[in-house]
Each structure stands twice: as structure tokens, then as C-alpha cells.
Amino acid sequence: MGPAGAARSGDAGGPALLVIAHGSRDPRHAATVHALTGRVRALRPGLRVETAFLDFDTPSVSQALASLYLSGVREVVALPLLLTRAFHAKADIPAALAEATARLPELTVRIADVLGPSPLLTAALERRLAEAGLTPADRATTGVVLASAGSTDPEAIAVIAEIAREWRHTGWCAVRPAFASAALPRTEDAVRALRAEGVRRVAVAPYVIAPGRLPDRIAAGATAAGADVVAPVLGPAPELATLLLERYSCALAAPRPTHLRPPVLSA
Incomplete structure (x- = not known):
């Protein structure tokens, strides 16, 4: 016993x-x-x-x-x-x-x-963007790519899209979802789309907890497309x-x- x-x-x-x-x-x-x-x-x-x-x-x-x-x-x-x-x-x-x-x-x-979803996760995303150099004054001229690992599950994809829609209401000039695998758009395509719309500054916020192959793909896509800011993963926030x-x-x-x-x- x-x-x-x-x-x-x-x-x-x-x-x-x-x-x-x-x-x-x-x-x-x-x-x-x-x-x-x-x-x-x-x-x-x-x-x-x-x-x-x-x-x-x-x-x-x-x-x-x-x-x-x-x-x-x-x-x-x-x-x-x-x-x-x-x-x-x-x-x-x-x-x-x-x-x-x-x-x-x-x-x-x-x-x-x-x-997810949770306001605490959004707060962690905000923390990582601030650590990457963004300030409250940057919000109105910055578009954010919310980059997740991706999934074939429609429910999961819909949740990411809804988080992006809700986050947009906090003052960013745009927030778009993107995915490292299994769904579209890819991170680099979302960055380029925001650029094409005339967004002055583009930041990528990885909606992933820990480093690995897919987070590396997010970062590589962001860099290839010329994102101005690439935040770190959520990690032990x-x-x-x-x-x-x-x-x-x-x-x-x-x-x-x-x-x-x-x-x-x-x-």
C-alpha cells in the first residue's frame, strides 16, 4: 500500500x-x-x-x-x-x-x-512582441501575423482565426492567422499580403509554446518575407x-x- x-x-x-x-x-x-x-x-x-x-x-x-x-x-x-x-x-x-x-x-x-483560447495567451503574445522591441506607440502602424503550427482539424483552424479577429480589436492595424503546416496561408504569405496592403510594419507572433521544427519554419518564413519583427515562442511565460x-x-x-x-x- x-x-x-x-x-x-x-x-x-x-x-x-x-x-x-x-x-x-x-x-x-x-x-x-x-x-x-x-x-x-x-x-x-x-x-x-x-x-x-x-x-x-x-x-x-x-x-x-x-x-x-x-x-x-x-x-x-x-x-x-x-x-x-x-x-x-x-x-x-x-x-x-x-x-x-x-x-x-x-x-x-x-x-x-x-x-487556448484564453486572454492569458494573448497577454503572453503581447509580452513576447514587447520583448522583440514593439512599443504601445507601434500598434496603430503594425500588422501582426499570428503564426501557429497548423492542423488538419477545422475546429482548431477556426479557433486560430477567431483569436486573430479578437486580437485585432486591441489596436493593431491588422492581425492575420498563418500556419506552419497543414493549412494556409503560410507565415511568409501572410507577411507579404500585409505588405501588399500597405502595412508599414509587420510583426510575426508565433502561437506555439516551445521551439522545434515548426517554430523554426515560422521564423524562417518570417525572415524570408522580410518581417520587421519576429517574436520568440511563448515558452515559460x-x-x-x-x-x-x-x-x-x-x-x-x-x-x-x-x-x-x-x-x-x-x-
């Missing part, structure tokens, strides 16, 4: 938080994810926060849950480190959790919502750490799930 009392639910801070990232062959990805979860720990010292990856990096979801279980934890909030509800959120993560919990029948896992804890709290407030099962996908 594992440790009793507070440790069974992730120590004094409540159920443990398992942040599930996609993973990458690029070591900068895991380093950024760990920096973000470290910031979450600093914000909530009593909360046990662990990290898992769907691919490329370790521990896997199954390994992380098994480790938590062996240490006495019996309640976990699994939080997808994803900005939209696309295939990974709808299928991969629920399937990985269902497979792992089938071998750990005493473990209760709640799945938190993905991170304080707004993201706060948002992770918001999603954790919302998951705890939701009705407790009775079980997890792999999603059934249509052919």
Missing part, C-alpha cells in the same frame, strides 16, 4: 498535476516544457507537478502515471500542453490515459481543457504558468469522471 494521507492526492496541494506535452527531437522543446512546469511549481509550492510526453521524449504518459501511482498518488489532473483541441487532444491523449489507467484501477484521472493552474482548478471543479476509455474515431 502506498503512503496514506496527503501524498495519495499529490501532497498538500491536492491531486497531482501531470502536464502532457507533445515532445520533439529538438532538445529545446523538452527544456522549455520543464522550465514552464518549474514556474508552475514555484507558483504553487505544495502542488506536485510532473511532466510527460506523447512522443520522442521521456517519460511517456504511462511511465509518468505509473511513477505517480507507485509514490502513493491516487488522484491526477492530466493537462494537455496544447493550444487548440485538435487530434492530439481529442484522440492521442485520452487514448494514452485510458491505456495507462486500465493498469492502475485505483487511480482517478481528470483531463483538463487545452490551454508567466501567463502560461498561471493558465496551467487555471486549467487545473477548473478540472477539479468539474464532475469527477467515472472512467476513461479510448475515443472511438470514425474511419
Whole structure:
């Protein structure tokens, strides 16, 4: 039997938080994810926060849950480190959790919502643009390309487009969505389109959390098209750490799930 009392639910801070990232062959990805979860720990010292990856990096979801279980934890909030509800959120993560919990029948896992959309993400984007050199006085003459990784999921693409529309109302002269893969326009095409419309200054804001192949593609496209400003990825921004804890709290407030099962996908 594992440790009793507070440790069974992730120590004094409540159920443990398992942040599930996609993973990458690029070591900068895991380093950024760990920096973000470290910031979450600093914000909530009593909360046990662990990290898992769907691919490329370790521990896997199954390994992380098994480790938590062996240490006495019996309640976990699994939080997808994803900005939209696309295939990974709808299928991969629920399937990985269902497979792992089938071998750990005493473990209760709640799945938190993905991170986006959220005003905190917009605030993090603003932070990165400011760090790249833009000032409030630049807003009225600057067009922004909101560059995401891309998805084949229409819901995810629609969410990115809606974020761009809403962000436009905060004073930028234009905000356009763009995608590094799977959807159009590409970053470089969005930059050139704004130039063709007479926008004086064009900034690219990567709507991605960690460095990797697709963020590098965003930056390369922005540079090739002559963007004036290319902001860094969101990374371990304080707004993201706060948002992770918001999603954790919302998951705890939701009705407790009775079980997890792999999603059934249509052919």
C-alpha cells in the first residue's frame, strides 16, 4: 500500500498535476516544457507537478502515471500542453490515459481543457512582441501575423482565426492567422499580403509554446518575407504558468469522471 494521507492526492496541494506535452527531437522543446512546469511549481509550492510526453521524449504518459501511482498518488489532473483541441487532444491523449489507467484501477484521472483560447495567451503574445522591441506607440502602424503550427482539424483552424479577429480589436492595424503546416496561408504569405496592403510594419507572433521544427519554419518564413519583427515562442511565460493552474482548478471543479476509455474515431 502506498503512503496514506496527503501524498495519495499529490501532497498538500491536492491531486497531482501531470502536464502532457507533445515532445520533439529538438532538445529545446523538452527544456522549455520543464522550465514552464518549474514556474508552475514555484507558483504553487505544495502542488506536485510532473511532466510527460506523447512522443520522442521521456517519460511517456504511462511511465509518468505509473511513477505517480507507485509514490502513493491516487488522484491526477492530466493537462494537455496544447493550444487548440485538435487530434492530439481529442484522440492521442485520452487514448494514452485510458491505456495507462486500465493498469492502475485505483487511480482517478481528470483531463483538463487545452490551454487556448484564453486572454492569458494573448497577454503572453503581447509580452513576447514587447520583448522583440514593439512599443504601445507601434500598434496603430503594425500588422501582426499570428503564426501557429497548423492542423488538419477545422475546429482548431477556426479557433486560430477567431483569436486573430479578437486580437485585432486591441489596436493593431491588422492581425492575420498563418500556419506552419497543414493549412494556409503560410507565415511568409501572410507577411507579404500585409505588405501588399500597405502595412508599414509587420510583426510575426508565433502561437506555439516551445521551439522545434515548426517554430523554426515560422521564423524562417518570417525572415524570408522580410518581417520587421519576429517574436520568440511563448515558452515559460508567466501567463502560461498561471493558465496551467487555471486549467487545473477548473478540472477539479468539474464532475469527477467515472472512467476513461479510448475515443472511438470514425474511419
